[in-house]
Amino acid sequence: MSHTFPVRIFYEDTDMAGIVYYANYLKYIERARSDIVERLGVDQRAMRDEDIVFVITRVEADYLGKARFGDRLEVRTTHHAKGAVRWMFDQEVARGDEIIFRAKVTAVCMTTAGKPTRLPAKLRSQLVDPPA
Known part of the structure; x- marks a missing residue:
């Protein structure tokens, strides 16, 4: 599945040299992932109420x-x-x-106590494993 999310750079995003501060790219890609979750119809507050959250376990960035x-x-x-x-x-x-x-990000579905758990069925039905 693919998704596109627009970002506009504001003064507050930049460092003293006028270049986007490196950590802000992580914010931009987080916003895009949050938009994906919302567009897929997943209510993260309802998930949390059911003791399920998404946790980022790995980020590889260039x-x-x-x-x-x-x-x-x-x-x-x-x-x-x-x-x-x-x-x-x-x-x-x-x-x-x-x-x-560029980044590769891994999110894991967990209970609020930190135990891995299955992705919600509604979400799993919309996501397809690529061929091995």
């Missing part, structure tokens, strides 16, 4: 370019379930055709 104040970027995400518990995301932040950030 910084490939720079974004600056005023830039308009796009977070492009492909994602799929991996087994019964994991949700995998390949994300990139681009300015037009130029990819300036």
Whole structure:
């Protein structure tokens, strides 16, 4: 599955050199993942009430370019379930055709006590494991 999420760079996103502060890319890709969850009709507050949450267990990131104040970027995400518990995301932040950030993210479904649990059935039915 694929998803696109727009990001506009504001002054508050930049460091003293006027370049997007490195940690903000993690915020941008988080916003895109949150948008995916919402668009798939998953209510995370209701999940939490049922003792289930998503936990990010791995992020592998590459910084490939720079974004600056005023830039308009796009977070492009492909994602799929991996087994019964994991949700995998390949994300990139681009300015037009130029990819300036790339990340691989693993989310795991867990109880609030930290025990792995199955992805909700409604979500699992919408996500397809890629061929092995």
